[in-house]
Amino acid sequence: EPEVTQTPSHQVTQMGQEVILRCVPISNHLYFYWYRQILGQKVEFLVSFYNNEISEKSEIFDDQFSVERPDGSNFTLKIRSTKLEDSAMYFCASSGVNTEAFFGQGTRLTVV
Protein backbone atom coordinates (compact mmCIF):
# COMPACT_ATOMS: atom_id res chain seq x y z
CA GLU A 1 0.00 0.00 0.00
CA PRO A 2 1.44 3.39 -0.94
CA GLU A 3 2.37 5.59 1.99
CA VAL A 4 3.74 8.99 2.87
CA THR A 5 7.25 8.77 4.29
CA GLN A 6 9.01 11.34 6.43
CA THR A 7 12.59 11.79 7.54
CA PRO A 8 14.04 12.07 10.07
CA SER A 9 11.74 10.49 12.63
CA HIS A 10 13.29 12.63 15.36
CA GLN A 11 15.31 15.83 15.09
CA VAL A 12 16.95 17.66 17.97
CA THR A 13 18.20 21.15 17.22
CA GLN A 14 19.47 24.17 19.07
CA MET A 15 17.36 27.29 19.25
CA GLY A 16 18.14 29.59 16.35
CA GLN A 17 19.27 26.81 14.03
CA GLU A 18 17.66 25.98 10.71
CA VAL A 19 15.96 22.63 10.21
CA ILE A 20 14.63 20.92 7.12
CA LEU A 21 12.00 18.24 7.46
CA ARG A 22 11.58 15.94 4.51
CA CYS A 23 8.61 14.12 3.09
CA VAL A 24 7.93 11.86 0.14
CA PRO A 25 4.20 12.06 -0.64
CA ILE A 26 2.24 9.31 -2.33
CA SER A 27 3.37 9.34 -5.95
CA ASN A 28 0.15 10.14 -7.80
CA HIS A 29 -1.11 12.69 -5.27
CA LEU A 30 -1.34 16.34 -6.22
CA TYR A 31 -1.95 18.13 -2.91
CA PHE A 32 0.62 18.27 -0.17
CA TYR A 33 0.33 19.54 3.36
CA TRP A 34 2.22 20.12 6.55
CA TYR A 35 0.51 19.92 9.92
CA ARG A 36 1.94 20.09 13.39
CA GLN A 37 0.89 18.76 16.76
CA ILE A 38 2.32 20.18 19.95
CA LEU A 39 2.40 17.52 22.67
CA GLY A 40 -1.03 17.14 24.22
CA GLN A 41 -2.70 19.47 21.76
CA LYS A 42 -4.67 19.07 18.56
CA VAL A 43 -3.34 18.67 15.05
CA GLU A 44 -2.98 22.12 13.43
CA PHE A 45 -2.82 23.01 9.75
CA LEU A 46 0.32 24.82 8.62
CA VAL A 47 0.32 24.95 4.83
CA SER A 48 -1.05 23.36 1.68
CA PHE A 49 0.80 23.12 -1.62
CA TYR A 50 -0.55 22.48 -5.09
CA ASN A 51 0.84 22.93 -8.57
CA ASN A 52 4.23 24.00 -7.23
CA GLU A 53 2.95 26.80 -5.08
CA ILE A 54 1.43 27.45 -1.69
CA SER A 55 -2.36 27.36 -1.95
CA GLU A 56 -3.10 28.24 1.66
CA LYS A 57 -1.23 28.85 4.89
CA SER A 58 -2.20 29.38 8.50
CA GLU A 59 -1.21 32.13 10.93
CA ILE A 60 1.39 29.75 12.37
CA PHE A 61 3.19 29.62 9.01
CA ASP A 62 5.07 32.89 9.33
CA ASP A 63 8.22 34.11 7.57
CA GLN A 64 10.32 31.60 9.47
CA PHE A 65 8.66 28.76 7.57
CA SER A 66 8.99 27.79 3.93
CA VAL A 67 8.11 24.80 1.81
CA GLU A 68 9.62 23.47 -1.33
CA ARG A 69 9.19 20.67 -3.80
CA PRO A 70 12.78 20.49 -5.04
CA ASP A 71 12.20 17.55 -7.37
CA GLY A 72 9.37 15.30 -8.47
CA SER A 73 9.20 13.32 -5.27
CA ASN A 74 10.29 15.30 -2.20
CA PHE A 75 8.35 17.93 -0.28
CA THR A 76 10.24 19.82 2.42
CA LEU A 77 9.44 22.11 5.31
CA LYS A 78 12.17 24.50 6.39
CA ILE A 79 12.18 26.41 9.66
CA ARG A 80 14.79 29.13 9.38
CA SER A 81 15.51 30.02 12.98
CA THR A 82 13.91 27.59 15.37
CA LYS A 83 12.31 28.66 18.63
CA LEU A 84 11.55 26.57 21.69
CA GLU A 85 7.85 26.76 20.85
CA ASP A 86 8.48 25.09 17.48
CA SER A 87 8.97 21.82 19.36
CA ALA A 88 6.20 19.56 18.09
CA MET A 89 5.38 16.60 15.91
CA TYR A 90 5.30 17.65 12.26
CA PHE A 91 3.16 15.61 9.93
CA CYS A 92 3.28 15.66 6.16
CA ALA A 93 0.16 14.60 4.27
CA SER A 94 -0.89 14.20 0.67
CA SER A 95 -4.13 13.73 -1.19
CA GLY A 96 -5.40 13.34 -4.72
CA VAL A 97 -8.31 15.24 -6.23
CA ASN A 98 -11.40 14.58 -4.13
CA THR A 99 -9.61 11.94 -2.11
CA GLU A 100 -8.82 11.66 1.53
CA ALA A 101 -5.53 12.85 2.98
CA PHE A 102 -2.97 10.33 4.17
CA PHE A 103 -0.39 11.22 6.76
CA GLY A 104 3.24 10.31 7.19
CA GLN A 105 4.50 8.91 10.48
CA GLY A 106 5.75 12.34 11.53
CA THR A 107 8.98 14.01 12.56
CA ARG A 108 9.35 14.84 16.21
CA LEU A 109 11.20 18.14 16.42
CA THR A 110 12.78 19.05 19.73
CA VAL A 111 14.29 22.53 20.04
CA VAL A 112 16.67 22.94 22.98
Place this chain on the structure above:
Amino acid sequence: RKEVEQDPGPFNVPEGATVAFNCTYSNSASQSFFWYRQDCRKEPKLLMSVYSSGNEDGRFTAQLNRASQYISLLIRDSKLSDSATYLCVSGDSSYKLIFGSGTRLLVRP
Protein backbone atom coordinates in the same frame (compact mmCIF):
# COMPACT_ATOMS: atom_id res chain seq x y z
CA ARG B 1 -15.77 29.15 19.33
CA LYS B 2 -13.69 26.15 18.28
CA GLU B 3 -14.05 25.20 14.64
CA VAL B 4 -14.47 21.52 15.42
CA GLU B 5 -15.53 20.60 18.91
CA GLN B 6 -15.43 17.19 20.59
CA ASP B 7 -15.89 15.81 24.07
CA PRO B 8 -12.31 14.93 25.13
CA GLY B 9 -13.42 11.92 27.19
CA PRO B 10 -11.96 9.56 28.15
CA PHE B 11 -14.69 7.08 27.42
CA ASN B 12 -13.91 3.97 29.43
CA VAL B 13 -15.96 1.00 28.20
CA PRO B 14 -15.81 -2.79 28.53
CA GLU B 15 -15.04 -5.00 25.57
CA GLY B 16 -18.15 -5.64 23.52
CA ALA B 17 -19.79 -2.34 24.41
CA THR B 18 -21.25 0.09 21.94
CA VAL B 19 -19.90 3.63 22.19
CA ALA B 20 -20.88 6.81 20.40
CA PHE B 21 -18.85 9.96 19.82
CA ASN B 22 -20.26 13.28 18.78
CA CYS B 23 -18.73 16.31 17.21
CA THR B 24 -19.93 19.74 16.08
CA TYR B 25 -18.40 22.06 13.54
CA SER B 26 -18.85 25.80 13.21
CA ASN B 27 -18.04 26.46 9.54
CA SER B 28 -21.19 25.86 7.52
CA ALA B 29 -19.07 26.02 4.35
CA SER B 30 -17.17 22.87 5.31
CA GLN B 31 -17.45 20.40 2.48
CA SER B 32 -16.06 17.13 3.69
CA PHE B 33 -15.92 15.30 6.97
CA PHE B 34 -13.85 12.48 8.34
CA TRP B 35 -13.07 10.45 11.39
CA TYR B 36 -9.39 9.78 11.94
CA ARG B 37 -7.89 7.57 14.58
CA GLN B 38 -4.68 8.49 16.39
CA ASP B 39 -2.69 6.19 18.60
CA CYS B 40 -0.32 7.68 21.17
CA ARG B 41 2.50 9.61 19.47
CA LYS B 42 1.53 8.27 16.05
CA GLU B 43 0.14 9.87 12.93
CA PRO B 44 -3.61 10.32 12.35
CA LYS B 45 -4.97 7.44 10.30
CA LEU B 46 -8.14 7.74 8.28
CA LEU B 47 -10.92 5.67 9.78
CA MET B 48 -13.74 6.72 7.47
CA SER B 49 -15.26 9.55 5.50
CA VAL B 50 -18.64 10.84 6.65
CA TYR B 51 -21.58 11.42 4.36
CA SER B 52 -25.06 12.85 4.90
CA SER B 53 -26.55 9.52 3.92
CA GLY B 54 -24.54 7.84 6.65
CA ASN B 55 -21.98 5.18 6.04
CA GLU B 56 -20.98 1.99 7.68
CA ASP B 57 -17.71 0.07 7.66
CA GLY B 58 -17.91 -3.11 9.67
CA ARG B 59 -18.42 -2.18 13.32
CA PHE B 60 -18.16 1.54 12.60
CA THR B 61 -21.01 3.81 11.53
CA ALA B 62 -20.64 7.51 10.80
CA GLN B 63 -23.36 10.07 10.30
CA LEU B 64 -23.45 13.71 9.25
CA ASN B 65 -26.25 16.15 9.97
CA ARG B 66 -25.57 19.31 7.98
CA ALA B 67 -28.56 21.19 9.38
CA SER B 68 -27.27 20.77 12.93
CA GLN B 69 -23.59 20.82 11.91
CA TYR B 70 -23.15 17.61 13.82
CA ILE B 71 -21.12 14.48 13.11
CA SER B 72 -21.25 11.17 14.94
CA LEU B 73 -19.31 7.94 15.11
CA LEU B 74 -20.73 4.72 16.52
CA ILE B 75 -18.49 1.79 17.39
CA ARG B 76 -20.23 -1.51 18.02
CA ASP B 77 -18.75 -4.54 19.78
CA SER B 78 -15.69 -2.62 21.03
CA LYS B 79 -12.35 -4.40 20.90
CA LEU B 80 -9.29 -3.74 23.05
CA SER B 81 -7.55 -2.61 19.85
CA ASP B 82 -10.11 0.18 19.43
CA SER B 83 -8.44 2.05 22.30
CA ALA B 84 -7.16 5.27 20.73
CA THR B 85 -8.04 8.91 20.25
CA TYR B 86 -10.72 9.56 17.65
CA LEU B 87 -10.37 12.80 15.72
CA CYS B 88 -13.32 14.53 14.12
CA VAL B 89 -12.16 16.41 11.04
CA SER B 90 -13.74 18.84 8.60
CA GLY B 91 -12.34 19.81 5.23
CA ASP B 92 -12.90 22.92 3.15
CA SER B 93 -12.87 23.50 -0.60
CA SER B 94 -9.07 23.76 -0.61
CA TYR B 95 -8.82 20.35 1.06
CA LYS B 96 -7.41 21.91 4.22
CA LEU B 97 -8.34 19.77 7.22
CA ILE B 98 -9.49 21.20 10.53
CA PHE B 99 -9.07 18.80 13.42
CA GLY B 100 -10.98 18.55 16.64
CA SER B 101 -9.01 17.94 19.81
CA GLY B 102 -10.02 14.30 19.81
CA THR B 103 -12.01 11.95 22.02
CA ARG B 104 -10.05 9.36 23.92
CA LEU B 105 -11.45 5.84 24.07
CA LEU B 106 -10.26 3.19 26.51
CA VAL B 107 -11.63 -0.30 26.04
CA ARG B 108 -11.03 -2.53 29.07
CA PRO B 109 -11.08 -6.33 29.19
